[in-house]
Amino acid sequence: MKIITIDGARLQFVKAAVVSRAIFRYDEVYDAKIQEIIEYTGQHFAKNMSEVFFNQMDIPKPHYNHGVKRLSHGSMKGKMLAKTEEILAAEKPDWVFVYSDTNATLAIWLAANKIYIEVAHREAGLRTFNMCRPQEVYRILSDRISDTLFCPTETAIENLVKEGYDSLTIFQIRCGDLMYVAPLYYAHNACKSHGLNGNFNFVLSTVYRQVNKDEKQNLLDILDALGKIYKELKVILPLHPRTTKKLSEFNILPSENIKILDPVGYFEMIWLLKIALMLLRIVVDFKKKPCIAVREETEWIELIKHKVNFITVPNKNKILDTFNNLKNVKINFDINFNGTGNTGEEIVSKLIAYHNSELNKFISNGIILKV
Structure with a gap:
């Protein structure tokens, strides 16, 4: 199975590191023969905004770097759309995996959707209900043209139900939050600043x-x-x-x-x-x-x-x-609504199950929450 992962903003590097590590471990244990291709938008040009994340977190070096830095939103989307079309045609991936709600990622979805490549959206179903924010527009459009939606919270699932996703052939999967998992794994690497x-x-x-x-x-x-x-x-x-x-x-x-x-x-x-x-x-x-x-x-x-x-x-x-x-609020930090800490592994296993046409088995076992 071949997956193309799109990285752009710094938070996406953190999330991608968790999934890339899960892909490596899954491949190592089960000989799953998963190939991950990293596509980087290149929107961060300073080393302390991008390169340090790849180095510290052992994220595989990008196979493609588009260098869309210092471009307007329209120019960035246009360049990403054109470049990604070329990459998808050449690589022929089984999946395109996209994170979050940034400017360039919408172009990736459009490119994949146009040539019928399966798209998985991480952080699906999140809503602020403020359409004046471009991120909200990206979230809604991206969810609608994706094939599988990985939802980090129960509220995200509920939002999709309210929007009628129960009548669509789009799978919604509750899998926890990658941003909760990352620091659990990397905490031992914390260093003074x-x-x-x-x-x-x-x-x-x-x-x-x-x-x-x-x-x-x-x-x-x-x-x-x-x-x-x-x-x-x-x-x-x-x-x-x-x-x-x-x-x-x-x-x-x-x-x-x-x-x-x-x-x-x-x-x-x-x-x-x-x-x-x-x-x-x-x-x-x-x-x-x-x-x-x-x-x-x-x-x-x-x-x-x-x-x-x-x-x-x-x-x-x-x-x-x-x-x-x-100062006068007592906070209960024992409530866990972020998942089990295995979000990366859950995502990879579901993609493999989907790819191997075993999705119905996972649904019947209650592992995938299909609305």
Whole structure:
């Protein structure tokens, strides 16, 4: 079986690492003869935004790199569509496996769908219900033209039911969250970052969501809030290059109380997550830390429902109110809605079952949740 995996943004590298490792292990144990072809969009041009992830996480080097950096959204989609058509025609894969909801990935789906190659969508069924966000449009379109949908949460399955997927010949599979699995596996590789140590409590923050960094008032409010938080806790902020560029464009000078870092690798980020007291904007719960997500809505409903994450709009006073309220909230981190920790293996086994025409057997055994 031949699979083409598409990598683009940094979070996709993390997810792809889990599945690539599962493919290797499955092939090694069962001699499944799976060939994985890595196609990289090339949208990150700095080494600390892409190459460090491939090196640290042992992700196979890309077979194809399209170099779509510094292109407009339309130009990026067009180039990816043309390049991917050529690759699919040459490689003739059994599956195209696509992650997440980024700009370039929609072009991949269209290219595969046009020539009838099976497409599997990871993180299917996630919804914010805000059609003003391009990511929401990509999610909906991608789900509809995929053949198999791997859903990370029960809410994702429920969303697909409400949208009528029970009447379509598209399989929906509940398989857990890859972003939960990755740090469990790589935790032993965590390494110190920028000379910091774990002898003090601090808030770890990121600012990279487009609406937060591209709108001047939002960026000002977030940085002002972080500056105020420093009165109680130190603040560490690894800064995305585009956010750095926006600070320069808007002539914004962050408080000197905020310790700004260059982008860090995945192992450094795991270490920072491990020793941080609180997370601001990073939507994760695997390190059992309270998190404030600065956005108007989220597709990760379970995190909010179980009061692991707390959502707030990019307004200084509301961020500070949420921060202060967290001091009196007791969080139950024992609830597990992210899967068993074998998400990569589950995905690979289902693809193989589908490929070997054994899907009905899996359904009858209750392994695949077909709506």
